[in-house]
Every structure is written in C-alpha cells, then in structure tokens.
Amino acid sequence: MPNSKRKSRHRHKVGQETGRRELVSRSLQSAQHCMENQDFGTAYAHYLLVLNLAPELKNEVKETFQFALFKWAEELDSLARVKDLFACYEHALELFPNDEVICNSMGEHLFRMGFRDEAAAYFYKAVKLNPEFPDAKENFYRVANWVVERWHFIMLNDSNRNLLYQKAIQKAVHSGCRSVLDIGTGTGILSMFAKKAGASSVYACELSKTMYELACEVLTANGFSRQIKLLHMKSQDIEIAKHIPERVSLVITETVDSGLFGEGIVESLIHAWEYLLLPPKPMDCRGDSENYGKVIPAGATIWGMAVECKEIRRHHRVGIKEIAGVCLPETLFFHSPTYTSVVSDETLEPYTTEKLSRVPGGYKALTKHFQVLTINFNDLQELKNFAVRKPSKIHVPVIERGILDAIVVWFTLQLDDEYMLSTSPNDETCWEQAVYPVQGLLDYSVKCGDSVTMEASCQDCYLRLQKISFVTSEDGMDIERNVREKNSEAELCNALASLQTASTQERRWLECKLESTEIALLNNLSYHECFKAAIGKVLSSLSLSEQSLSMDVDSQNDEMNLGKGQKKTVTLDPLYVLDVSEGFSVLPAIAGKFGPVKTYSSVEKEQHQVALSLISEANRFPKETLEFWLNHLQDDSVVLQRPRSDKLWSIIILDVIETSGLIQQDVMEKAAISRCLLHSGGKIFPQYVKMFGMLVESNSLVLETAVQGTDHTLGFNIAPFINQFKVPFRVFLDLSTLPHMPLSKSVELLRVDLMTPYLNNPTREVKVAICKSGQVTGIPFWYHVYLDEEHVLDTSSELSHWKQAAVVLDKPIEVQAGDELVLSVQYHNSNISITVKQ
Template identity: 75%
Template structure:
C-alpha cells in the first residue's frame, strides 16, 4: 500500500508540473500578443504570473519584463494611478531586487512626483549595484543638488564659523547647562559640539530624511551613537515627554538664511519657548544656569545698504524698448517675481541672494551701511510681535551718485555677549547677502543730497523691504510723485494704469530679454534661412539682416506679395518667455508658433505682436494645439513642415539640456527642405584652472575645518563632479592653460558627433589643476554664434571639479577624455 500511495503522489506532482508548464507557456504567448496590441497592463500581469510560477525564466525574460513594466508605468502615471504604479515597481523589485535599471526607473518616477529623498535612495542603490550605470549616475548627481545643497559643503569648510559656534556652546555648557536641543541639525555638528563640551543630554531634530540619515551615520562614526538622540521631524512637532523627556536649558540652531528669517527661525523659536525650553532667566535674578532656558544665537542685528549693480539690474529690470527691430509695447510692464510678490497673496521669498564680492562687474555703495532692525531670540514677546509689528519707515542719505539698483542686507549673528558672526559682503564668510531689487521707479538715478526711503516689516516671517522711493530736493519720485501728478489729471492716470499689463518673469528670463546680442544674432540667422526659402522675387521685399524689415513686411502684406504662396512655419520651443517668434514674424510671410505656457506670457506676446502691427493670425501658441506636451514637435497639419525649429540646448545653469539630442532627432524629421534647427551645432570650450574656492564648495576637506569631527566621508557621498551656476569672470581661480575646444554637438548633422574624444591641452603656467570650467559657443550657423561666457550672456558657466589636484609645470601636456552621454558630460584627466 505505501508503494501505491507513493506512485499516486508522484502522478499528482507530475500532473501539477505539466499543468504549471502549460500555464507558463500560455501566459508567455498571451503576454507577447498583448505587447503586440500595446496592452501593457495585461502583458505585465501575464509576465508577473510567469515569473512567480517559473523563477528560473528570470534571466530569459528580464529585458522584455523591464520594457513591459516601464510602458505600463507610463500609462499608470498618465492616468494618475500613482498607487498602482508604485505597487507594480514593488512587485518587480521583489522579483529583481538587484536590478539597477528597475531601481533607477523607480527613482525617476519618485523624483517627478516630488519625492526627492526617496528617489535619491533608489538612484544611490542603482549606482551601488552598477557604478558605471550612466543613467543612474546622471540622475543621482541631479537629485544630490536638491537633497544636500551646496552650502552645506561651504559652511562645513568655514573653520571660523565652526570655531565660534563651538566656543559659544562650550561656554554655556561649562557654565552649567545640562540639556541641549539642536533644531535643524543637518550633519549634527552643533550637537556634537555640545556633547563634547560635556552636556549630559543632547537631542537633535532634522526634517530632511537624507540629512537625518546622514547625521545618524556621522554621530555613530564619531562614537556618539546613543549619546545624542536624533529625531526625524520638525521641531514644531516635538512633544514632551513623547519625544524628549524634559524641557531643555539650551536650544542651539543655525536655521538662518541670507535674509535671516527665511528658514523659519522665528516660528521654531516661538514654539520652542512655549513648549520645549525652560523659562528664561528673569532680569536682576541670580539663578543657576541649569534653572533657565536660552538660545544660541542670542540675537542678531540686520544691516542694509543701497547699491548700484549692473548685474542685479539686468536680471530684474527690462532696460530696452526695442530689440532686433521689435518694439516692446509700453502697455506691458515686465517685473521679477520678487517685485510681483508685494501684491501677491502667495508667500514668495521677497529677495534673491548674491555673493556680492563675486558679482560680475562688482557693485558700488550709494549709501553708508545702516541698521535695519535688531532681534532678541531670547525674548518671546519680541519674537511674537515681529509678524504683527507695523512697518518701520527708514530714510537714508545718498552719499554717492549712481543708479539705485538694490538694497542689500546682511546681519551680525550674536551667539552670546562674546561671540558673533558677520555675513557682511566685506567679510570672508560662507553666507551670501540678501538682495532686494528696486523696481517701478520713474527714475533710478540718485546723487548726494537725495534720500532713499523704504518700509521694513516681517510679514509672513520674511524680512520685507518695500515701498522704496527717492526724495530729492526738486521733487518726490516714485509713488509720492505719481500721487502729486494725479491731482491735476487723475482720470488720465487711472486710465493709463488700467491699461498697463504687468508680466512677472524669472530673473533669467529678464536677463535674456536684456540680452541684445542674442536677439540680433537670431534676427540675422533667421533672416538668412527665410531668404533662402522664399522665391527670389518675393525675397526682394525682405531685408535679410533685419534692418527695415517692418516696413517691407507691412508693405508686402498690403500688396499681397505673398498671397500666392503658403507661409513659412517657425516653431520656438526654447524655455520660458521668448520674443523670437515675433522677431521671425517680422522677417517675411511667417506663421510663428510659440511654446510659452503661462497665460500672462501669452498675453504679453500678443500685445507686443499687436504693437508691431502683425496680422492677427501671424502668432499662435503651440501648446494650445497639442494635448500632450511630449508631442510638442509635431505639426498641426501633416502636409506642413517647419522651416525653422528653435531649441534650447544649454540650461541657464551651464549644463546641456536634458534630451536635447532626442528632440533634435525628431526636429530633423519635421523640417522643410532647406529648413534649419537653431542652433545648428554647439562647441564646448574649457580650460585648466587652480581654484581653491571650487574645491571648498564641492567637498568637505578632511577633519580640520570640522574641528576634528569625522563628517567629510559621509556628506561627500553627495558631492557632484560638476559645479553649476558659476560666473567665470569673478571666480577666484588661476588659469593654467588657454581655452580649448572639448566637444562638438551637431544638431543638424548627428553623424559628426562622437560620444567620446580626447583633447591634448598645453599647460601655460605651473600650479595645481583642481578644476576645468567650461562654456559654449552656440552656433546658429557657421558665421553666427553666441558665447555663453560673454558679459551680456544670460547663461551661467559650470566646472568639473577634480577629485584630487594634479601638479603641473609650464610646458606639460595633459590629455582630457571627454564623454557625452545624453545630457551629461564627464571630463577625466590623463597625465
């Protein structure tokens, strides 16, 4: 009997095995049919079943499964089925836990949805699985800039800042302070200062998941694990005794930005005084230190100064009325988001930031430094009154003739009565300064004897400097002058203001609009292409270099010169606000399409178009013709092709735009015979330099700047090889070679491109090569190009920072290996 039972079980097992094999085979066939029908969801379900039933097939169908997963994920994302999308990836990673491609793709979806911390984890895992995986490397570098901002490296390398904070913390701990809370701990360096000084209980909170995990590693590496309690949360959410057992006697923090209040220090300290700190020391009472609470920093003094600065001006005020024969309508007022924030209901940071000591062209003080306000972080009532306090009026005499471009602000952080840190532009400091651009004045010129007036308040816990005006001995400018003029002609003024359309633009867009050479080059290059495409007799009506084109175009329209021919089609898909379609529309029988998305930008372009007497249908907005932004390069009618397609190749940060070569490939298929892509090709230039500044801004340099604490290996995991948004004209560096052409990207003739090349560079000065700054010549054709490093450029530059400096002598020759993959360029040096 046992034998017969055994045969029966084997028969059932064989039957089950045959049935499973048949199910696997059927599911594979069904999956293939579904793929052919582009039914990716059903195909994915079939592959999932196959892999669970027959895991031995993993290696055989891995690539097909990946393809199916990615296609199905795209559909789920477009349908906003986010939970289903992530469920699919979790299932896939259970089957392929060490698949770097799936990890990277999961990270890309997370990053697009704003989950940067989680995305970084997947990119990092993909790189650990395959350090040479180019897609993951590029993704990780981009997300690293979001997760661990570059100022962390600069600040940790600032030995003076670290030393002064350490001394202030030591002083209060040695005087009896027993419990410390570090708010916004970052890497945990201030917490470790407190523990090393002897504080019995140290707590630290950090909201960023990435920085919290980094701090955990740092604390453990410095033998303080279990001695410092780290909390992954906002200080506003800390409860006693749920998270920490007691009120603390010291809060230490450095949650301050260039404008002092922008990182929420006021809100967090109000909450700390009400819920987390012991009561402050009463005046004229001699309590033991352990019996009262206090804050480091104890307070701050804010200072300001009016300045002239061309660089700030060109990024915040449109200074031109006409460019490339296009008249900018008087009824359109362009302003930066900072200026627009004054009347906005949104909470927008009311200032930008600059390191004034490195602003191209420098700056000129127009007033003496003046005190803006003081704040006592150990006074709860004063902190509470900041947001409700009435605006304070300040009047400052002008001491130097010039153009009033901005009010710049810095502060002295008073850690205690003995230790302080200044962020003044005249100091060597890791901080930038806050910049309040001046906009909306009838006249920006000032001279000694004038008075700059402003109001200062702390609305929304931001330092706001507003209602900036100038009082002269002759009359009052700005709003006061306007009100005086309105008394005599109020109706006319109200009518003019009602017709004025304010258009908010990013500072880079304003700098682009001010970039006259950019528009003139495009005007000439577009004219050359159009003249080659328009029949000879009709081209007589055109002015190729753009001069007088408005008259000729209008005359040709009136005489119906072009009535027998279809118009030529021009598509501008460059980023942000662009008047290039209008420039093109003035050069001949053009149908110009703009890809701007914002309604206020479209409205401004329509007004400019009308002011330049365009026929109504000359300018159209391309995104209104397409439902999906991904098909932006398709034509609205299949029988029409583009004569010119304008692409953005270089980001304003100094990097190559993502997927630009893919867009160029599509564009080439959509061009009319004789049509062109602008730019036609790009040449990347670079040179060898020695720059200690770039080194300090890119990685923490050992334990010396962090006063013996081992932090560098952990935060340096997030260093990136390329430093962006540089101004080479003011970068502290010593050139060690002449500029050399490193790479050519041809958008019209891709067969000329090479993904890898080597360039020999001659050393012209002895020193240490620490970085290779690079920039571009953007060729609209063989004769016309734009230099992204020029004074008028709205582009910044970038630099590859070497892991280790290379010592070179005059006459040496280095070989640079340049690799281009998608939008990523890597440069390595061979000696």
Template identity: 50%
Template sequence: MDGSIKILHIKSLEMEVPKDIPHRVSLVVTETVDAGLFGEGIIESLIHAWHHLLLPPRRGENEFQEQSATGRVIPAGATVFGMAVECLEIRRHHRLCVSEVGSLSMAAAGELRSPVSCSSEPDDSMEPYTTERLSRLPGGYKPLTEPFTALNIDFNNVQELEGLSSRPVQKVHLPVTQEGQLDALAVWFQLHLDEESSLSTGPQEDTCWEQAIYPVHSTKGFLLKPQDELIVEVSCRDAYLRLCSVAVLRDGHEIRLDECLDSQNFGNATSNPNPEAELCSALASLQTDQNQSKGFSMLECSEMALLNNLDYHQSFCSALSKLISQLKVKWQNQERESSIQSDSSDLLYVLDVSEGFSLLSLIAASHGHVKAYSSVEKNKQQEVLKRLAHSNNIPEQHLEFWLNHVEDEQGMLKRPSREKLWSAIILDCVETCGLIRQKLMEKASLARCLLEEGGRIFPEKIVVHGMLVESDTLLLESAVQGQEPTLGFNIAPFINQFTVPVHVFLDFSTLECKHLSECVELFVLDLMEATANYTNREVKVQATCAGRITAIPFWYQIYLDREISVSTLNQNSHWKQAAAVLQQPLEVQAGDWVRLAVKLNKSTISISAHIENAPRPMEQ
C-alpha cells in the first residue's frame, strides 16, 4: 500500500491546508478517546478539524445519504453511562480505612486522600478520575444503582462540541437499588461509529478500554439504602467529563456528601433502629462539622493502599521490636562486661529510605530509645508525621527528616553522625507494579557497610516465587497473535519488535489462567549476605497437568527476619504481580519436568523455559 498512504508526523491541531494536506477532507477517523472519553483531547481536536480540515457537515433530513462535498467524523458520537458502586479495592486506594497502623493511632493524621478527586470546580492538582477494569478487581464490586445516562455527544455537530464546556451542570437523581458503602462512580461509554455500528466499553465487554472511576472520599462508614436517592452532578467545564456525588435524599431530607459523616451517627444500618433519630443525629453532626478546616494531605493511590495494609505494618512493628530488644540487651551485656555505664542519652538509629510516604520511621521511634530518620520529602506529609508523632507521645527530637539534610538521593545511605552507625536500615525493595526496584542490590551492599554490629537491613531476604500457567489473556495483551485481530494485515512482525517480555501491574488472583504447576521458589535475594548469587539460577518444575505454558507469573515473599515475612501476593497488599511471558508457548504433559533459567540483570527478572529430555516411564 506504499504510495496510497501519507504519514504526517504532526499533531492534527498543527495541520494546515494546503501546507500539510492539499485540500479539506470528507472523512476524519479518530480514536483519541480514553476511559473517560474526553481525556485525550478529542473535543479540542475535532473542533479544530471542523474549522480547518473537514468539509462542511451533512445537513437536512437525509443525513446519512451519500452526498458530495460533505464532511463526516467516525465515530459519529457517544453516550456515556455511569453507576454507583461499593468496592473495597477502590476504597482502600483512595481513602484511609483504618484507625490504627502498626500500633500508631491515626486520629491526628487529618484527612488523607488520593489525588483522584472530582469536583465541579477544576483543580490542577487533582485528577478527575482513575481507571480500573471492573471485571478484574480483586474482591469484585457491588452495583448500588442501575446504570444511568450521564451524557450524549454528537461529534458531527461542531456547535455541540463548542458548547460542551458551557453546558450547565446537570443534576441526576439515582434510585439506590442495593444497600452498601458508596465508594465510587464507575463510568463507561458507547461509541456510535455510524448509524449501524457501535462499540461499548462497559464492565462486561472485552475491549482494550478500562472503565473510568470517580472515587468518593468523604463518606466513611456511610451506607446507602434502598429508597435513598443519590444526587450526582455531571459537568464538562474544562472538557473533562466530571461526575460528582453531592448528596443523598433520604425520607425527604437532602444530606450533603461533601461533609465528612461520622459512621457512629449515620449510615450504619444496624446501629439505630429509629431512622428519624438517625437522620437528626446526622444533620446535627453536619452542623458541627461545617466550620472545621477542609485541608487534607494527598497521597498516591499506592501509598493509600499501603497505609491501609495492617498486616504489612504490624509485621514491621514486630520485627523492629525484636531487633531493638536484642540490641538493648547487647548494650546492657557490654556495660556489665566493661563496668562502664553508657550515656543514657545514647540512642539506636534507624533509617527508613522507603519510596514516598512511609510510617515505618515513626513505628521504629514509637519503641523508645530510638532516633528515626524518615525519607518523606513533601512538606505536607512531613507535617502529618509530626502530628502523628506528637499525638502518639513520640518526642519531637526522635524523628528527623533525612532528605532535608541530603542534597541528592545518592547521599541518603550514609552515617547518621560521625560516631554512630545505623541499627536498622529499611529499604524499599519492590515496585508497586511487581518488579524489583532498580539498584536494590547496590543499595543493600552499601547499607551493609553502614550497620552497627548486630544491626540489620529490613528486609533481610526476598524469595521470588512463581508458577507455570496457561493464559491466553497474557498472550493477547503482550503481543499481536496471528493475523485475524488485525483484519488480515500481517502486522505482527513489525509491532512485536516492541513487545516487553514481562507483563506488570498484574492481579494474579483475578487473572484468567490454568495452573500447570505448583508454586515454586525461583530466586533468592539475600540482602544481608555479600557473597550470595544475584545473577542467575536454574529451577526444575514438574507440570501437574497438560497444557501450553504461556507465562510464569511471579511474586515475592519479603522476609523482615527469619520468622516474620510479608507476601506481595496478599490481597490486602499495595503491590501487584508480574509475569514473564514466553515468546513461544511450550506444550507440556502431566509429569513433564520443565527447566527454568531465571536471570536477574539490573533488577530485571527474565525467565526462559525448556522441557527436560528425561524419558517418560512406560505404561504398565
């Protein structure tokens, strides 16, 4: 088709006639739509196209009849749908769900929320929505309302496109159909390609699009009930589609959701059998909250999920407590042996170099006789830690922000003072996406040199686990398969040059796959051992049933010490999993032995698989 297609390496907004194309065109085809429909700038680009690139649109009753000298856009338009949902997985990524973390009371933290928040007034610091594939969310979701139509848009009507941002805010009343906590509004759309063909991005559809998620932050403990009406505001003030849950109508009373509601006063279906008393209590609560500060601190979605992970923090709390107790006993024994009393002001030094917001320094300092150094950088987040330290009776001088005294990240791992070494250094070892952090082993090597005798790196060891699976989903999402999905064009040899061999941000618990083996240990990273093998390992795995090995998903058991560990496969974890996808599927029978060559290069894990040539036992 060379000569029939002209490729312009330029944004359409910068295209001109006749400079870039000789004359106006009769058809524009575009797929500049994201999960929230407008997030890739389709409105702006189509307005420009109608004014500068397209022939005038069709007019009159016979709109779809073939006419000369008319312009048209595919897709012709879209309908946007929404639905209120309860979903623990969404909730724990966007607001604080716990009152205590690692023995620390969180009461003084103030409001903590993710940067995904929608309001009718645009705010550059916030994203209006995030995206999720609802059908793959761990734990699933519960619809609280029927789907509703949020918006219709005609891409072949330039006046409608230009008027989108000035449309008045639309209030939609949604009858609540099931009882549950309001965690988010889920949004999808139907693209009308022309008068006959359409595409849906709905939760049950198998498409490349996820659904747009508008999380709700201010309804902790608030239960929607059947007979309630949820009031949602829909607007497009800045060419982003914005949906905001603003109020609930219950028994004729409107209750605003932009005020934090006390779960003891309102919304608990079983706590108060008298709905009128419950409602009055809620209204009284709102009156007292109106004058409180609306300030909040923003955490990334993964940081919110980490903060909500009680097992993770309790494990660190226990491991730190054990180490601190051991070092205190060691000091006391040294004092008895030397008959020299140590300075009572002498402290254990703990350094937390976790990425982003972390409470681990504060958890260490809460054990007493510890000075903890935090790598939290943002001023507002440092203020949260200071408030928590004060409210949990941790002396102010026992918490210090290390990066305030360090010019660059390379200087993070150094002595706390000329005289001291670290009692513990906490390293952040695994990225949220499921991969080992870059330069982890180099950091561990440096950290070992900075520990006092008996000191420890947390974690001390990471064990990589994996499994043989057959998963068409991973194949289809990792590389072009054959010619059918692309209308017979042989694009695979070209596109698959850019295939990434490791699939990240994977939810193994919801992945459609067939398990072909038991879980096996693939690799061990010992952060406390200087002579360990950190480059390659061969592992033999026996297939438990017949199938095609298409991938090896892997995850980590993170050992804080020999007895205490946390798993990145835990459903409450903030971590996702990853999978090495084989270039060619490998056919196996039950009982076959598969040899995996596992390599770690610059923190990147690669896995290749081969069937062992061992003879099979003869059938009796």
C-alpha cells in the first residue's frame, strides 16, 4: 500500500511536469506570434508566464523579453498608463534584478516623468552592475547634476565655512543646548558636529531621497548611525512624539541660497519655532540654554551694490538694432527670465548667480555697498512679519559714472554673537553672489549725483528687488528714469492680429522672454555674420545652378516663340532652408534676405513665433517667407522631413554644441537623416567640428568637482560617498577666468564630420607635448565650428554664447617640461571620453 501511494505521487508529479512543459511551450509560441504581429503587451504577458514557470529559460529568452518589455512600456507611456508601466518594470526586475539594461530603461522613464531621485538610483545601480555601459553612464552623469548639485562639493571643500559652523555649534552645545535638530542635513556634517560636541540627542531631516540615502551612508561610516536619528522628510512635516520625542533646544540649518531666502529658510524656521523648538531664552536670563531654544544661524544682513558689467549686460539685454542685415523692430523688447514686470503665474527666481570675482571682463562698482535688510532668525514675530511686510524703498547715491547693469547681492550670516561668515565677492568663499540684472529702462547711463532706486521685499521665498531705476538731477530738478511702457506676454501673443493696421506710432512695446544664453546669442554679431556669409554662398550657388538649368531647358523654345526684342522672365521655385537650432534663432530671418527663399523655423513657444513674425514683417519679407515647422508636425521625431513631396532642403542648420560646452545628444543621428534630405549641392551647417584642448593645472577644477580627503571636512569621512556622484566633466566653464596654469599648448583632439561621416574616427590617440612642469589636473576643451572651409566659429571666443567644458582627472599626473602624454579620445553616441595613457 505505501508503495502504491509513492507511485501515485510520482505519476502526479510527472503529470505536473508534463503540463508545465506544454504550457511553457504554448506560451513561448504565443509570445513569438504576438511579437510578429507587434502585439507587445500580450507578448510581454506570455514571456512573464514562461519565466515564472521555467526560470531555467531566463538566458534563452532574455533579449526578446527585454524587447517586448521596452516596446510595451513605450505604448503604456504614450497612453499615460503610468502605474501599469512601472508595474511591468517591477515584475521584470523581480526576474532580472541585476540586469543593467532594464535598470537603465526604468531610470529613463522615471527621469522623463520628473522623478529625478528615483531615476538616479536606477542609473547608479546600472553603472555599478556594468561600469562600461555607456548609456547608463551618460544617464547617471546627466541626473547626478540634478540630485547632488555641484555646490555640495564646493561647500564641503570650504574649510573656513565648515570650521565656523563647527565652532558655533560646539559653543551652543557646551552652553547647554543638548537636543539638536538639523534641518536640510545634506551629507549630515552639521549633525556630526553637534554629536561630536556632546549633544545628547541629535535629529536630522532631509527631503531629497538621494541625499537622505547618502547621509545614511556617511553617518554609518563615521560611527553615528545609532547616535543621530535621520528622517526622510520635510521639517514642516515633523511632529513631536510621532517623529521626535520632544521639542529641541537648538535648530541648525544652512538652507540658504545665494539670495539667502531661496530654499525657504523663513517658512521652515517659523514652523520650527511654533512646533519643534523650545521657547527662546529671555533677554534677562543668565542661566544655561538647556530649557530654551535657539537657531544657528542667529540672523543675517543682506548687502547690495550697483555695478557695471559687460558680461551681465550681454546676457540680459539685447543691445543692438540690427543682426547681420536683419533689423529688429523698435517695438519688440527682449528680456531675460529675471525680469519681473511681466504678468505670470510662475514663481521664477528673480535673480541669477555669478562668482563676481571670476566674471569675464570684471565689473565696476557704481555705488558703495549698502544694506538691503536684516533678519533675526531667533525672533518668531519678526520672521512672521518679514514674510508679509510691504516692500521697503531704497535710494543709493552713485559714486562712479557708468552703465547700470545690475544690483549684486550677498549676505553675512551671523551664526551667533561671535562667529560670522560672509558671501561677499571680496572674500574667499564657496558662495556665488545673487545678481539682479537691470532691464526695461529707457537709459542706463548714470553719473555722480544720481541715485539708484529700488524696492526690496521677501515674496514667494525669494528676496525681490523690483522697480530698479535711478533718479538724475538736471537743472536742479530730480527726474526719474521710467521704464518703457510694455504689454504683458498675453498681449504679445495677440500682437499679430493688429500688425497690418497699427502704425508704428500707435504700437506699444511688446515683450518676449528669452533665456540668458539666447540673449547672449542675439548679441553675438560675429556668429550671425558668419552664418550670413555661409548661407549666402550656398543659396547663391544653388540659385545660379537652377537658373542656368532652367535657361538651358527653355532656351530653344524661348528663341522660337518670343518675338524680337522680347525678354522672358524666369520664375524660380524658392529654395528651402530648415533651422532646427535649439531655442530662439533669427537665422531663418537672415536666410530670408536671400530670396526667393522659404525658411522654416523650429521655435516652439508662441511668443517666440510672434517675435520672429514681427521681425519678418519689419524687414518687409513676403508673408510666405517664414513658416514654423513644428506647427505642421505631430511627432517631433520627424522634424527633419522634407518640406514637400517633390522638394528637398537646400540648407539644414543643426545645433552641434550645447551652451554648456558639450556636444549635443543625438546630433549624428540628425545629421544622418539630414544628408538624405538635402538638395544636390545643399549643405548641413555646420559641415564639421574640430575639438581642441590643452593640459592644465587647476586646483579650482579639482575642488569644484569632488570632495578632497578629510582635511576640508574636519576629519569626517564624507568624500567616498558624495564622490560617487561626481561627473568627469566640469561644464559651463569660462576658461578665460578659470584659475589655472597651462602645461601644454592647445591640440586638436577630435573631428566630427556631419557631411562626410566616413572621415570620423571614433577612437583617436593624441600626443601632447608638455611645455611647463606641474601637475595635470584637467583638460579643458572647446570647438571650432566649420560652417564651411572659410567660415568658422570659435566657442572659446570672448563674445561667444557658448561656454567651455573640461575633463577633470581622478588623480593629478606629475609632468616635466619636455615630457609627452598620450590622450585616448573616444566619441560614441555623441558622448566623449578623454583618458590619459601612461
């Protein structure tokens, strides 16, 4: 009987196994059939079943499973079925937890949807799984700049800043502040200062998932994981008893930006005083601080100064009336995003930032520095009043004649009554200064005796300096230089309706918002003159060719049919020019000067299209000269289509170099499509690009790219953890002001040919002669952009809208004059890598 039961169980198992195999086989066949019919959702479901039933087939079906997953994910994405999309990836990662391709693809979807922290985790895992996976490396470098901003490295390398905070925290803890909350802890360094000083209870909160996980690693490595309670949340969401046991006696924070308030310090401290801190110590109390609350920093003073600065001016004001023969309408006013008069629902930063000590061309102070405002972080009522009080008016006398380009702002942070740090442009500091460009005045010239005026307030978490103008004394009377009368952006978008009926005198000023790099491009006259010459050369050649061909074909018929003395007028079809430059570009208007030409612009924003139409109308172009190409397309991927079924492009203008100093993504793919759509004799601009570089010694490059050892962080081990997020390139670099010592002459590193791609070499070795002894720490690089053999643009030019970039070496290389280094330069999928062969 027992034997009979065993046989029955055995037969049952055999039957189960046979059924499993049959089901797996049928599911595989069904999956393959669905793949052939491009039914990727059903194919994915069948493969999922197969892999759950037969894990031993993982390696066999892995590639086709991945393909089905990615195609099905694309469909789900297009249908906005976000939950289903991520559910598919979660199932896939359960089956293939260590597959770098799936991890990278998951990260790409997360990044596109705005989940940068989560995307970074998947890109990071993909790189860890396969350090040589180029797509994952590029994605990780791209997102690393978002989730761990570069200022983290710079600030952690600022020994003076770290030491001042350490001393102030130590002093507070020794005076009786035993319980501490660190708001916006970042890497956790301030929390570790507090615990090392002897605080009995230390809590820290961090909203960023990436920074929270990084802080966990740092605290563990330094032996504080059990001594500091780390919360992944916003400080305003912390509740007593639920998250921390009781109110604390000390809050420490550095949630300040270059404009002081941009990270929400006022709002977070109002909440802290109301719900998380002990009451402040009375003025007449002389005991210790154990039963009272306080904040580090205790307060701040914001300072300002009016300056003249050509670099700021060329990025925020269009200072020309004509660009390569194209007249700009007097009624059209371009401004940068910092301009505050435009009606908008967006809360935009009202300032940009600059390291004034390194701004190209320097700056000139037009006023003495003046106090903008002060704030006491240890006074709850002042904090509450500060957020709602009316703007204060400021008048500052002019001490130097010049051009009013900006108000520059910095602050002194009073950590306590003894320790203070300054972000002044005159101090050695990791901080940049906030810059409020002056825009919208009729006149910007000031002289001694004038007064610069403005209104200062704190709104929407930002310090706002508005209504910047100046008062000048003429004939004993004070006259205010008013701003232009302008319409809102909505009025700009309705302007075309009245273009044909309104006279110049009747029209009001019309505004168009551009990025600062787009304004710098408009101000770059040599760029546009170079394009004008190259465009004219191609269009003239093609026009002559078409005219000659037309005359040859019709010449005999013309002679027979036309009477003596009659002339035939040859009507040529227009030549087609497509501009797919990034952002706002007037190149279509420049091409339109060479009629008969039909130009297509790829600008997308409605106000930019209106601005280009205004320029076209002001230059008396026929209405059909300019079209907006993306208006005709439902899919951006077909942006390089032909204009008509029977026509090809004469010129296609591509952006090859990003303003950051790197080569544009997918540029070679666009070039390959473009070559197939060109008229005989047509050209892609640029036709090729040469990349140049040199070896330098620069401590600044090193400190701005990675945390260096433990000395700067006062003995705490932070570098290995945050340096996981360092990137090999330093972008948006201005080589003219970078502190560095050249160790070699410039050399050609790479050639990227768009017209004749067979000339491209993806891997190249370059020998570089050392002309000065030192330590090689970086390789800055820039480009010569060849529109053709005669017309070349240099991205390192002083007036260029482009910045430069640099490769930063992991370890310095000692070199002597007369040595020779070999650089290995690789170019793959628009990504460049440069390594030193030793």
